[in-house]
Amino acid sequence: MMLMEGKAGLVSAAGSGIGRASALALAKAGAKVMVSDVNEEAGLETVKLIEEIGGVAKFFKCNVMNEDEVIALVDETVKAFGKLDFAHNNAGVNLQRTKIGEADSDAWDKTIRITLYGTFYSMKHQVNAMLKNGGGSIVNTASGAGIEGAVNMAAYVASKHAVVGITKTTALEYGKDKIRVNAIAPGSTVTPAIERWAETSPEQYNAVLKAMPSGEMTRAEDQANAVLFLCSDLSKQINGVTLPVDGGYTAGKLPL
Template sequence: MEKIFENKVAIVTGGSFGIGRATAVAFAKRGANVVIADWIEDEEQLTLKQIEAAGGNGFFVKCDVSKPGDITAVIDKAFSAYGRLDFAFNNAGIEGISAVTQECTQDNWERTIAINLTGVWLCMKHELSHMIRQGRGAIVNCASVAGLIGFAGLPAYVASKHGVIGLTKTAALETAKLGVRVNAVCPGVIRTAMIDRITGKDKVVEQQFVNMEPIGRFGEPEEVAEAVIWLCSDEASFVTGHAMPVDGGWIAA
């Protein structure tokens, strides 16, 4: 595989599992040094092991993206180790607790917004300042098909992901002439631990989700990762402010 990101540095939040892990490994395969940031460290350190197996370098930093100090610590450690920041995949997020709007608790609302939306804003706030000084960089935020359409029973999650898309577009406009591009990916139903929690691994419920996918199956984390890689690459040099569905045709139906 061509090392298109040789000597470049990427931060991946929510990098211990699922889409984050797949993207961290995809960056490493292209030659990037990868900083894995997550509030839960995978005890087996599978992300780091897969990065090393791909011939890459990286390290883990514990980070709660709702805490500004944690985010600045991640970026400081990235600069201490590698001296630069080229890419960021702001992926950390939670689904929250399912409930209709009138039954959504304030605690659930505030926690979901804090991680999914405020966390993305805080990450960009600190990432952008470094990238603008460099005159070059690419950020991809993880939104969702739930940022493009509504879903009953997930008011906080849907609101947070719509907010991520709006924030992405705003930052893209602000940095369009400064050498920095900002985009978002909007995954559909991807085979991750989050989907396992939502479905309870119930085969009937899983099939209901599959039936909503025109392509007829769940997506894989690696398929989202490849979209992130493309958006960060020079091949996407004229793409900014875009919310890219990676959804098997869900929102086209």
């Protein structure tokens, strides 16, 4: 029996990067997956990739800043698959790199709306759906920036620290209802955004790489494997945890 056989759920921001890898990993393990993204073309491409490996997936366009759209996403997942066993809340943005004294307030607001409010809306309606089928597992995408500070990223750091906090709180609130809530904390992961960063700021990129205990950047598939584990019954006694998937980066930095 495959690890997620008989289970159904959703992944947000699944049109690329960590979200796409997560959706693929869950589908490979036997889950039915509702793929969600603001980019319909990218989301449908993820569905196609899942179907090519023999998996079951559907697409639903959703902007997590809009609570009504989040409600519709959860409802459509339950309608399509009959239940909600898991959810990977992966949507988040980092819109600016600047000192807080020079930060753009509109960019701050949008970062908080997508990364924090989007996670809040999602969890709010996911737990209520999961209560109807006797439990489930929610995995939020936090960040290494949700564990420690990061220069020039105040809004992102604030939003990801908050995601860690509400992950713990919701785990406490619903643990006895058999709903587990955990988070992954990705370090620098090879995605299109990181590839652009390597091209535009090679000195900064290489400095981070040299400080990583593993000696290499993590990949989206590494994050997806952690999500799969936390969604599965293998982690049934793991609740309220934020799991760094970062090659040891938040454990401490190697001397340069």
